[in-house]
Amino acid sequence: MDLQQFAQALNEFDNVLITDDKGCAIFYDLADLNILMEIGLTPDEFFHSTVTNNYQNLSPETSTVFKVLQTGQPILYYEQQLTTLNGFSYLSLSSTYPIMEQGKSVGAIEFSKHFYESKQIKYLDNFLGHKLYRDNHTTYRLEDFITTNADMKEQLDKARRSAKKNAPILLTGETGTGKDIIAQGIHNESERYTKPFITLNCSILTEDNIFPQLYGSENEEKCGKLQEANGGTLLIDHLNLLDASLQAKLLHAVDINMLNGESLDIRYITTVNEDVDKLLVEKRLREDLFYRLNVLQIDLPPLRMRKEDIPAILDFYIQFYNEHTVQKNVSYRDEVLQLFYAYHWPGNVRELKNALESAYNNLTGNEIRVEHVPERIKKNIQQPAHLLMQVSQSGHLRDLTEAYERLIIAEKLRETDGRLAETARRLGISRQLLKYKCLKYELL
Ligand SMILES: Nc1ncnc2c1ncn2[C@@H]1O[C@H](COP(=O)(O)OP(=O)(O)OP(=O)(O)O)[C@@H](O)[C@H]1O
Ligand SMILES: [Mg+2]
Known part of the structure; x- marks a missing residue:
């Protein structure tokens, strides 16, 4: 060779x-x-x-x-x-x-x-990131964050600028909005990228394990997160799930910033997936800790506020799956997109990925249709009027009515497997008129 x-x-x-x-x-x-x-x-x-x-x-x-x-x-x-x-x-x-x-x-x-088989889609997540970054316990760069939304792009820019500084960062955003990507991306964009990126998972911390987690335990010969993260970044993940009494202990550790008589060099990134003001008012987040960890704040808007990201994210993942599964050339019907636009996505991008995964699991051909979409989504779509506001261009009555007409025709065509004569009969209009409307709405 x-x-x-x-x-x-x-x-x-x-x-x-x-x-x-x-x-x-x-x-x-x-x-x-x-x-x-x-x-x-x-x-x-x-x-x-x-x-x-x-x-x-x-x-x-x-x-x-x-x-x-x-x-x-x-x-x-x-x-x-x-x-x-x-x-x-x-x-x-x-x-x-x-x-x-x-x-x-x-x-x-x-x-x-x-x-891989389409049943194995979830497993492909392991291969999404960049192999080379696995050495520092990360797989994402900021470039991996898919968005076309102006507000989100602004937050991404802020993340990029903040990366170069050493100040603590607070990342807020509902569950599944991509905080992990941003946190890892910041680490890899900072001067610390050759050093470890360590996660302290607040949801598992208790009175009994918080000290061993932070400082390690001698009898188990395990070093703590502070030592592991020294020189690099410590992600304090889901701080909102840490009991207020334990927050005092965490604050103490961050303030002292010493281990075995030596000072630590750690960049802190903290995430919360609930509303910060609410957490402060309800005293579930200590103010002193909040001010200590929040020097720079980056807020990730939920997916329902940036629905234009839905096709970009779908296209990215489908292309990735097309390249890595035996199921090639998978695409999705426009009605699926319309349905996704109408849904409110409480689980954000994670939920969108899960919906795509279950669609793949139900897929018979290589086209994702409404019938492959999880029932939960179909049952919980917003009122038609809301839906149409998202779909139509201007919000004018004429556009809204046309968007509605388009959805009805698309749905009927789906029911009849695209048979025009039967669809026209069910809608009570002539075949010619149906054909005309299908062409107008690009349904054929
Ligand atoms: N903008 C995006 N582009 C591509 N993938 C995304 C994007 N946002 C999220 N994802 C994917 O969605 C999933 C959830 O994202 P992530 O784990 O970063 O959420 P999170 O904000 O940390 O949520 P949680 O609060 O539950 O920890 C991941 O698989 C991630 O790769
Ligand atoms: Mg996370």
Whole structure:
């Protein structure tokens, strides 16, 4: 294989495996531990076993690595359904080359890419971020945040500017609005990006474990979050779920900023997913701690306030799934988008992703239709008038009426599987008039 082929293979595929002459792994792109989790092996186990031992359905006769080692000939663009020891199955596309020394194959190099079933969509989340950032416990950059909304873009700019400073940041936003992406993105945009990004999950802190969590525990030989985050960023996640009495202890730790007689160098990012004013009034958030942690504040608007982001987010994820699942060219019907515009998304982008995932699970062809959308969403859409306000251009009565007419026709067409004559009969209009309206509303 020449250099050019090598570079091309690196671009085309996701994974690189190098084996010795016995088919034993000697190099694997371990930036991606997810693949090993898939196989169900620890890195140590993986490097001591031959490739055929890692899959239920791989033998020396069917293994590309073994065949290449035997014949000394490359096998290019080979497709194979693989089932790992713990029963995980996926389609693998690979190109395998022998490594030759004096006319003998002394090893093999295999480039591969995996395609998953649509049932496995959730699992793909592990591959969304950037492998290289996994070393500092992050996967996101600020660029990964999808938005076309002006208010949100302003908040993103603020995040980008704040990243360079060292001041504590408070991130507010309802559940599922993307606070994790922003927090990690800030870390990776700051000068601390080579240092760890550590999360302190406030929802699990109790009177008994708050000190060990912060400072570590000697008898368990575990170091605390403060030490782990030293030099980097500590994400104080879901502060609103921390009992007010424990907030005093957290404040103390942040104020002292010392560990074992040495001062700490930590950038604090705090998230809350409830209204800050309400938390303060109800005394669920201590004012002193709030002022300590909130020097810069970034507020993520809920998805219902930026519904124009819905198609951008759907398109991004569908394209990603199209590239990584066996189900190619998936698209969605316009009515699905209209339905999504009409819904209020209390779980924000997380809920939108879940809706997409369940649509994939119910999918038969490659078009997402209203019938694939979870019932909960269909049952809870807003009043038609609200819905139409979102869909129509101007809010003028004529536009609203037309938008409504369009929805009715689209729905009837769906019921009749797109049969014009039947749709016209059900709507009590002529076929010609229906055709005219379908063309006008781009429904055909
Ligand atoms: N703007 C966005 N673009 C792409 N993906 C997004 C966006 N916002 C959120 N997501 C995705 O939605 C899911 C939820 O986001 P995230 O975990 O950041 O929410 P959160 O604000 O931290 O919520 P919580 O308060 O429940 O912790 C994640 O899978 C994330 O990747
Ligand atoms: Mg979060």
